[in-house]
Amino acid sequence: MTYAVSKKGNINMELLKQKLLSGFNGLDIQLRDDQRMFISTEKESILSLLSYLKNEGYEHLALISCNDWINQEKFELVYILSAYMADDNHYQEKEKRSIILKTNISRKVAKFMTITNIFNSAEPYERELHEMFGIIFEGHPRLTPLMLEREYEVPPFRKDFDSQNYVDNTFGKIPSIAERKEGTK
Amino acid sequence: MDRNQIRKWLKNLGKMANKYSFHVVYFCTGCGIIEIPPSITTRWDAERFGIIPVATPRQANLFLITGYVSTKTLKAIIRTYEQMPEPKYTVAFGSCPINGGMYYDSYNTITSLDKYIPVDGYIAGCMPRPEAVFIGVTHLWKLIDMDKADGYKRYREDYTLYRANQEQLFGELGWPPLFQNEKYKYSNSQQTI
Numbered sequence: 001m002t003y004a005v006s007k008k009g010n011i012n013m014e015l016l017k018q019k020l021l022s023g024f025n026g027l028d029i030q031l032r033d034d035q036r037m038f039i040s041t042e043k044e045s046i047l048s049l050l051s052y053l054k055n056e057g058y059e060h061l062a063l064i065s066c067n068d069w070i071n072q073e074k075f076e077l078v079y080i081l082s083a084y085m086a087d088d089n090h091y092q093e094k095e096k097r098s099i100i101l102k103t104n105i106s107r108k109v110a111k112f113m114t115i116t117n118i119f120n121s122a123e124p125y126e127r128e129l130h131e132m133f134g135i136i137f138e139g140h141p142r143l144t145p146l147m148l149e150r151e152y153e154v155p156p157f158r159k160d161f162d163s164q165n166y167v168d169n170t171f172g173k174i175p176s177i178a179e180r181k182e183g184t185k
Numbered sequence: 186m187d188r189n190q191i192r193k194w195l196k197n198l199g200k201m202a203n204k205y206s207f208h209v210v211y212f213c214t215g216c217g218i219i220e221i222p223p224s225i226t227t228r229w230d231a232e233r234f235g236i237i238p239v240a241t242p243r244q245a246n247l248f249l250i251t252g253y254v255s256t257k258t259l260k261a262i263i264r265t266y267e268q269m270p271e272p273k274y275t276v277a278f279g280s281c282p283i284n285g286g287m288y289y290d291s292y293n294t295i296t297s298l299d300k301y302i303p304v305d306g307y308i309a310g311c312m313p314r315p316e317a318v319f320i321g322v323t324h325l326w327k328l329i330d331m332d333k334a335d336g337y338k339r340y341r342e343d344y345t346l347y348r349a350n351q352e353q354l355f356g357e358l359g360w361p362p363l364f365q366n367e368k369y370k371y372s373n374s375q376q377t378i
Contacts (some may be wrong), residue, residue: 117318148293149257156292166288173295177303177339180346 043103064125070159074104114140132157204329207236210245215252217278224315242268245292253281267363271337274305
């Protein structure tokens with residue numbers, strides 16, 4: 001296994017773009033300021049693309065995020081990868097490279113496959129997306145609630161979650177102590 | 186010591202000693218905690234006002250709640266408040282505990298703190314400067330002088346109401362009631378100071 005990025009610390013994003021375009025179909029790649037690469041792809045090729053990029057040296061999964069495009073009826077999953085620097089002691093912002101990988105999944109059937117086989121660190125991110133957006137990651141070892149204690153009818157980060165209505169119905173309905181006193185008397 | 190205050194000291198020694206030695210449990214609920222390190226260290230030096238941080242709530246008598254309160258944190262706040270020995274005072278810091286502040290429509294942040302535990306004073310602002318902490322503390326001294334910082338008495342008196350509010354939010358609380366029933370009701374003869 002060659003760590004073209006991390007060992008050398010010299011990353012040629014153009015070269016990587018050419019490699020990806022020759023190796024995969026249906027990629028839309030944009031380069032910005034030689035440090036960030038945006039890849040939009042079909043959801044079927046996510047797993048192979050992630051494992052390929054991991055072998056290329058982008059072995060740090062920084063984040064998995066999600067956008068809710070409610071008018072287009074889809075969730076956009078965003079995987080952010082970055083590479084470890086060759087020399088940790090002399091970290092420089094100029095050398096930082098990151099790859100942003102985007103894909104769309106259906107909003108009605110919010111199911112996707114887990115990437116914990118490739119990146120172990122994806123586990124908490126996927127749990128978070130599961131509880132905040134209600135996306136089911138098939139094959140995930142434990143899709144239990146991560147941070148929230150309360151139960152919500154609609155997952156709270158979806159756009160159709162009416163937060164003002166929710167606050168009025170839960171926290172707003174709890175009376176103050178003075179009101180409760182009047183009620184008991 | 187101020188000479189004018191000698192009569193006050195002789196009259197009620199315990200109360201005076203209590204109010205000039207606040208032992209604070211800082212509860213890092215939100216962004217407000219970032220104002221606390223400068224105010225307890227040399228830049229603003231909270232020990233001029235007798236404020237020192239302590240390790241556990243069992244040694245504390247002032248409870249600073251710094252910032253927004255999520256429902257999960259509220260559980261910890263209630264447990265911490267109930268562990269503190271009396272007399273105890275609560276000061277909420279920032280605008281979020283008053284009415285939710287910028288989290289007024291958050292799915293997980295409670296909108297007003299004094300429905301669940303009694304609050305003696307609020308320091309409004311987003312965020313309040315460290316000077317505002319000291320202004321708040323000097324106001325609290327006045328309130329203690331006038332016996333108006335009576336949050337812990339209200340908590341005893343209205344414990345069933347507070348508990349009812351807490352249970353309405355959380356469903357089942359994981360611990361037994363702090364005060365059992367009427368015989369623990371607060372009366373002035375039981376005053377500890």
